[in-house]
Amino acid sequence: MDTTTKQDWMTIRRDNTTSALETACIEGLTGFTIVSRENKRITLKEGGTFTEFVSCSYMGLETHPRLIKAAHQALKTMGLHLSSSRSAMRPVYLPQLESLLSEIYRGSGVSVFTSTSSVHLGVLPLLGSNSLKGYPIRKRAHWLMDKTAHASLQVLRGILQQFGEVSRVQSTDPESMNTALKKCAENQETPILLIDGIGSMSGVVPIAHLYRQLEKAGGYLYVDDAHGISITGRNGTGYALSTVDNQLPPHMLLAGSLSKAFGGAGGFVVVSDPRDIPSIQMLANPQVFGHSIMVPMLAANVAAAKIHLSNEIDCLQHRLWDNVRLFDSLTHNRLLNAGIQSPVRGAFFETEEDGLTACRILRANGVLAFPVFFPIIAKGKAMLRFAFSATHSKHDIQQLAASLDLVIRAGV
Numbered sequence: 001m002d003t004t005t006k007q008d009w010m011t012i013r014r015d016n017t018t019s020a021l022e023t024a025c026i027e028g029l030t031g032f033t034i035v036s037r038e039n040k041r042i043t044l045k046e047g048g049t050f051t052e053f054v055s056c057s058y059m060g061l062e063t064h065p066r067l068i069k070a071a072h073q074a075l076k077t078m079g080l081h082l083s084s085s086r087s088a089m090r091p092v093y094l095p096q097l098e099s100l101l102s103e104i105y106r107g108s109g110v111s112v113f114t115s116t117s118s119v120h121l122g123v124l125p126l127l128g129s130n131s132l133k134g135y136p137i138r139k140r141a142h143w144l145m146d147k148t149a150h151a152s153l154q155v156l157r158g159i160l161q162q163f164g165e166v167s168r169v170q171s172t173d174p175e176s177m178n179t180a181l182k183k184c185a186e187n188q189e190t191p192i193l194l195i196d197g198i199g200s201m202s203g204v205v206p207i208a209h210l211y212r213q214l215e216k217a218g219g220y221l222y223v224d225d226a227h228g229i230s231i232t233g234r235n236g237t238g239y240a241l242s243t244v245d246n247q248l249p250p251h252m253l254l255a256g257s258l259s260k261a262f263g264g265a266g267g268f269v270v271v272s273d274p275r276d277i278p279s280i281q282m283l284a285n286p287q288v289f290g291h292s293i294m295v296p297m298l299a300a301n302v303a304a305a306k307i308h309l310s311n312e313i314d315c316l317q318h319r320l321w322d323n324v325r326l327f328d329s330l331t332h333n334r335l336l337n338a339g340i341q342s343p344v345r346g347a348f349f350e351t352e353e354d355g356l357t358a359c360r361i362l363r364a365n366g367v368l369a370f371p372v373f374f375p376i377i378a379k380g381k382a383m384l385r386f387a388f389s390a391t392h393s394k395h396d397i398q399q400l401a402a403s404l405d406l407v408i409r410a411g412v
């Protein structure tokens with residue numbers, strides 16, 4: 001970077017951020033402080049009980065009696081935390097969880113991290129430095145960062161550049177992909193496409209098609225499917241793997257979340273060759289120099305993994321998609337993501353003030369949503385994001401649709 005002419009990304013973000021989010025927080029339209037809850041009904045510190053469409057726990061597993069019981073038992077046996085890196089000492093639940101996840105992912109290698117961001121930070125330098133036997137790099141890596149990839153990937157640009165060039169691509173635009181792959185081929189570089197499976201704010205990505213493209217180019221597809229885990233796929237393998245027969249193909253790496261629909265906390269990586277797992281656990285920075293997940297949450301993750309290996313996950317998936325379909329039909333397929341396999345819907349507004357007005361109307365009707373502004377969406381615009389869950393009732397969905405009708409009638 002030419003530091004005399006170019007601004008750093010944080011300065012650009014700060015200087016382009018308006019006061020809309022702050023206004024929303026001050027008015028109690030976001031940034032909620034919750035004192036209690038019963039499924040999707042939450043009671044706020046300042047009073048009032050509301051139906052929330054904010055949480056990314058799409059299956060409602062975080063209040064499942066088996067997860068709660070497992071966390072209680074672990075707490076009694078081992079206390080809150082083993083404060084050490086996994087290489088020095090680890091709770092028994094950690095290898096149990098990795099073994100269950102490996103079963104869910106049909107024998108692929110799995111390693112658990114404290115977060116999805118830590119997976120990226122730990123695994124990508126190993127991939128770029130040719131440290132993973134299952135993913136050999138030719139001359140040098142060339143990272144293709146999709147425009148819509150999550151901020152936890154985008155922020156690693158400076159680190160990734162130590163291993164190869166980083167180019168921004170739009171993976172859904174054939175010309176953008178072809179140009180980038182051609183350049184990699186000319187320079188004998190190994191292309192590594194970094195993308196989200198299901199966007200937290202946008203739609204779904206054509207994983208199977210991109211996989212074929214990367215495989216043909218001798219490269220790799222690294223998918224952050226944090227939002228896709230559990231909600232679809234056999235045993236909840238997730239959106240990305242559901243598009244490739246629920247089995248991780250050899251040119252793909254999967255980064256998942258345990259903190260969203262899975263019901264517990266943490267992140268994990270799935271790699272095609274289990275023999276790469278010891279290298280990841282011995283070399284990935286957050287695994288060597290960081291803690292493992294806290295004990296009760298690890299035990300809850302184990303209970304959640306067992307649910308994923310049972311029929312219960314199918315019932316929860318059905319309930320989630322029934323709710324999403326009901327919402328699409330009540331809103332006449334007019335919202336962002338309507339009709340696609342994402343548990344997220346969005347209502348766009350031309351101005352930030354319109355978005356805030358819509359939020360006020362929803363709140364007055366007992367509904368809480370997540371208002372987003374720049375840098376998550378284009379400058380000056382607003383979007384209300386609705387996250388659906390298997391534990392929303394039909395009445396909750398009808399209440400949201402009726403509140404959105406009021407927004408339309410108010411002319412916003």
Ligand SMILES: Cc1ncc(COP(=O)(O)O)c(C=O)c1O
Pocket residue numbers: 114115116117118150152196200224225226227257259266267
């Ligand atoms: C797509 C995606 N990736 C990664 C993350 C970061 O997750 P974590 O908090 O586990 O690092 C998020 C967080 O919401 C996300 O939406």
